[in-house]
Amino acid sequence: MFSGIVEAVGKVVDIRHDRTNIDFTLECPFGNELAIDQSVAHNGVCLTVVKNDGNKYVVTAMQETLNRSNLGLLKIGDEVNLERSMKPDSLLDGHIVQGHVDQTGVCTKIEDMDGSIYYTIEYDPSQGNITVEKGSVAVNGVSLTVCNSEDGKFRVSIIPYTYEITNFHNLKVGDKVNLEFDIIGKYIQKIASVYIKK
Numbered sequence: 454m455f456s457g458i459v460e461a462v463g464k465v466v467d468i469r470h471d472r473t474n475i476d477f478t479l480e481c482p483f484g485n486e487l488a489i490d491q492s493v494a495h496n497g498v499c500l501t502v503v504k505n506d507g508n509k510y511v512v513t514a515m516q517e518t519l520n521r522s523n524l525g526l527l528k529i530g531d532e533v534n535l536e537r538s539m540k541p542d543s544l545l546d547g548h549i550v551q552g553h554v555d556q557t558g559v560c561t562k563i564e565d566m567d568g569s570i571y572y573t574i575e576y577d578p579s580q581g582n583i584t585v586e587k588g589s590v591a592v593n594g595v596s597l598t599v600c601n602s603e604d605g606k607f608r609v610s611i612i613p614y615t616y617e618i619t620n621f622h623n624l625k626v627g628d629k630v631n632l633e634f635d636i637i638g639k640y641i642q643k644i645a646s647v648y649i650k651k
Contacts, residue, residue: 457596484508497594499552
């Protein structure tokens with residue numbers, strides 16, 4: 454379980470293919486604190502540490518994860534948003550994020566609003582995911598508030614601090630992003646779809 458508050462940006466230093474899996478080696482400031490079997494969110498995707506060596510560690514992404522996320526597009530040198538799992542006694546500063554990416558979206562517009570930056574994200578609504586005005590969404594693992602919610606499209610606003618400490622400063626129009634929609638909204642939508650049809 455995560456909160457969508459990015460701790461650090463890590464750098465991909467090696468990529469190895471193992472059948473349909475990909476092993477990513479990353480370097481990050483807290484790498485030497487990680488233990489094997491620990492969960493870490495990578496651009497919002499929960500992955501398990503399988504090997505560590507100093508500030509470098511290895512995680513494996515299986516085919517299902519690669520199909521649903523942008524991790525398969527990573528290259529050596531790319532920056533990745535990182536967050537370790539929440540502790541039971543920690544403050545929930547963002548929102549409840551599972552680390553289970555629902556689908557990808559595409560950044561279609563970036564607007565500098567002289568103090569904040571708006572990103573427009575479009576996604577395929579046929580997969581049943583929705584946003585609501587002022588609701589929460591995780592974009593590349595970052596907990597953000599939705600504005601201008603439309604069918605298959607929404608905007609989020611990034612303050613300068615978030616822009617600097619996450620990989621949003623690398624995001625360009627046309628880039629693919631990982632989306633995890635609000636878990637409470639997903640449950641309500643599922644219940645409504647089952648019982649309203651009856």
